[in-house]
Amino acid sequence: MKTPRIAIAGFQHETNTFAPIPTLLEDFRTPGAWPGMTIGDDILDVFHDLNIPIGGFIAAAKDWDLVPVLWTNAEPGSYVAQPAFDTIAAMICDGISAAGDIDGVYLDLHGAMVTDDFEDGEGELLARIREVTGPHLPIAASLDLHANITPDMAERASSLAIYRTYPHIDMAATGARAKQLLAAELARGEPFARAFRQLDYLIPLQAQSTMREPGRALYAMLDAPDAGAVVSADIAFGFPPADIFHCGATMIAYAEDRATADCAADDLLSALKAVEDRFINPLIPAAECVNRAMEIAATATRPVIIADAQDNPGAGATGDTTGLLEALVACGATKAVLGILWDPDTATRAHAAGHGAEFDATIGGRYPELGCTPFRARVRVEKLSDGQFTATGRMYGGAKAELGLCASLLIMDENSEVRVVVGSVRAQNADQANFTHIGIDPSRQNIVAVKSTVHFLADYEPICEQVLFAEAPGANPCQLDSIPFTRLRNGVRLGPGGPTFAPD
Ligand SMILES: [Zn+2]
Structure with missing residues (x-):
């Protein structure tokens, strides 16, 4: 058999339709926690040993002739501007077209992209690619565990592979x-039979971790599928802060025949229905959460980690809300640090003031519609950085972050000892290097507060006494029954055991 010639591309975005910041073309060009837009053969160099799906695909496809087209992603945020989507989709389609005679396409997608004009960004992208490739060329895609998979996506890609971990430590493995x-599809000469199912309740992000039950047991089912005709079976837990018709968890199975695929997908659907009451929502109001953390820290030798779960930039939030910071100071926390709080102005001001300087700062809180105000305090500049560092944890390890000017600021207050790390690029804190690169050792704190919902568990849980999840303002709404959805499918429940969605 001749060596397969495969065009590869990536276009990732997780769209939070409730977030205030739109996603523009420049957001896809610039690097952050991940590399920026990468074109052509550079893709092979940049990604080959990173925990990013296309990196895993490249490493696994050394025996194939790959035609790298384009890879890009932007930090999660609100709707992808239509010109940005159109431009990137055209670059991918043109690249695939220019590749000439190919045997297939691999796409590194997220699965929860919403554009100004299309609720189903990936479905639309696949439709445009199908115009280039025709209906029969094999198209394999990898998707995030938070994909809101639509029937169109399932139909237009000939196979989908989905992350099986949250935190996503298996992104490269999913590419493989x-x-x-x-x-397998190339060897078979035609697509496998497929079965697709949608769950009738939304699962909140903070309850989705596969390091907790019931996620751990559900995903363990996938690693040991029934021997025989099931080729692949996957679950996507979905991304709830997306007001779209196909929001929610899905299951997809591929098999030699339709009956086997149906059976595998139905088994997973039954398993998810059976554990509805076992998804725990762990959020605690911020002040209560800080007080509890201080109690635990009083007798602990390791830090308590507090997740500022609703202000996670990795779920599209601004990363600049101040509710948890305020609670840390008001409750008199000591040896406490919070980061990274997105505030380019304060970071720039700290750099201008210089190391050791003090100034009256107005920190974060730029979006009053999120229910918070800037935090005003006199601060001392303890450390400065250019925000360039290499991540060290299990999920992001090896990736070169570029977060712009960063500063570690001590809040000048007699009753507390709280530091805040401000940065210039929105990014989730899921890796200790966010702190260590600026001279803060998280393991030596009493309390470490991170702007993350679940991904921080991979790198922070091993060093901590306990993890708590705070409920504070943010654009990643975690209490699903309070989200003003308007476009869901009729009858979907807003969270496990939650109220049923009914359009007005
Ligand atoms: Zn995800």
Whole structure:
């Protein structure tokens, strides 16, 4: 058999339709926690050993002839501006077209992209790619565990492989599985039979971790599928802060025949229905959460980690809300640090003031519609950085972050000892290097507060006494029954055991 010639591309965005910051073309060009837009053969160099799906695909496809087209992602945020989507989709389609005679396509997608004009960004992208490739060329895609998979996506891609961990420590492994699925389809000469199911309740992000039950047991089912005709079976827990018709968890199975695929997908659907009451919502109001953390820290030798779960930039939030910071200071926390709080102005001011300087700061809180105000305090500049560092944890390890000017500021207050790290690029704190690069050792704190919902568990839980999840203002609404949805499917429940959605 001749060596398969495969075009590869990536276009990732997780769209939070309730967030205030739109996603523009420049957001796809610039790097942050991940590399910026990468074109052509550079893709092979930049991604080959990173925990990013296309990196895993490349490593697994050394025996294939790859035609790298384009890879890009932007930090999660609100709707992808239509010109940005159109431009990037055209670059991918043109690249695939220019690749000439190919045997298939691999796409590194998220699965929860919403654009100004299209609720189903990936479905639309796949439609445009199908115009180039025709209906029969094998197209394998990898998707995030938070994909809101639509029937169109399932139909237009010939195979989908989905992350099986949250925190996503298996992104590269998922790219490698996509390669296996594509190889199996090429060997078979036609697509596998497929079954697709949608769950009738939304699962809140903070209850989705596969390091907790019931996620751990559900995803463990996938690693040991029934021997025989099931080729692949996957679950996507979905991304709830997206007001779209196909929001929610899905299951997809591929098999030699339709009956086997149906059976595998139905087994997963039944398993998810059976654990509805076991998804725990762990959020605690911020002040109560800080007080509890201080009690635990009083007798602990390791830090208590507090997740500022609703202000997670990795779920599209601004990363600049001040509710938890305020609670830390008001409750008199000591040896406490919070980061990274997105505030380019304060970071720039700290750099201008210089190391050791004090100034009256107005920190974060730029979006009053989120229910918070800037935090005003006199601060001392303790450390400065250019925000460039290499991540060290299990999820992001090896990736070169570029967060712009950063500063570690001590809040000058007689009754507390709280530091805040401000940065210039919105990014989730899921890696200790966010702190260590600026001279703060998280393991030596009493309380470490991170702007993250779940991903921080991979790198922070091993060093901590306990993890708590705070409820404070933010654009990643975690209490699903309070989200003003308007476009969901009729009958979907807003969270496990939650009220049923009914359009007005
Ligand atoms: Zn995700």
